[in-house]
Amino acid sequence: MNQTLGKIRDRLHTLARRLGPLGPTLARLTVGLVFIGTGWGKLHTLPDVTEYFTSLGIPMPGLNARVAASTEFFGGILVLIGLCTRLAVLPMAFTMVIAILTAKRGDLHGLTDLVGFEEWSYLVLFLWLAVAGAGPLSLDRLIAPRLDRWFGSGAGKKSGPPETVTA
Numbered sequence: 001m002n003q004t005l006g007k008i009r010d011r012l013h014t015l016a017r018r019l020g021p022l023g024p025t026l027a028r029l030t031v032g033l034v035f036i037g038t039g040w041g042k043l044h045t046l047p048d049v050t051e052y053f054t055s056l057g058i059p060m061p062g063l064n065a066r067v068a069a070s071t072e073f074f075g076g077i078l079v080l081i082g083l084c085t086r087l088a089v090l091p092m093a094f095t096m097v098i099a100i101l102t103a104k105r106g107d108l109h110g111l112t113d114l115v116g117f118e119e120w121s122y123l124v125l126f127l128w129l130a131v132a133g134a135g136p137l138s139l140d141r142l143i144a145p146r147l148d149r150w151f152g153s154g155a156g157k158k159s160g161p162p163e164t165v166t167a
Contacts, residue, residue: 027125027129031122036072039070039071043073068098094125099119136140
């Protein structure tokens with residue numbers, strides 16, 4: 001019986017390792033597509049967004065509407081393709097904090113309300129991506145070796161531009 005349970009556990013661990021790249025990939029695809037859509041919508045309705053920001057008491061509502069729309073749209077693109085992900089999610093996370101503190105403030109009566117907000121879910125995903133990175137199925141992972149060669153990474157490695165290989 002213990003041997004059978006051990007085999008099942010080992011198979012589950014193997015399956016989990018193989019499916020590991022799905023977590024960050026699905027998170028990036030989900031929030032990337034959502035924020036491309038919301039950013040695009042805001043960019044094309046800036047007067048309405050500015051009016052809404054004014055009603056929330058957000059300072060410089062015209063400027064902040066443009067910043068929020070651009071952050072969502074261009075950040076969503078970067079997150080979707082997994083390029084500069086750790087950096088791109090930071091301003092996106094900030095927009096979620098601002099959304100919670102302004103647009104959702106009246107609906108916030110406790111921790112249960114907070115964790116029920118979709119903005120909180122996005123904030124958590126952004127923070128996870130900031131810490132964990134874009135994952136192996138991303139442009140970040142594709143260009144990382146080139147950046148390491150260019151800038152050097154770690155002691156004893158030569159920094160500077162990559163060497164040209166000739167045949």
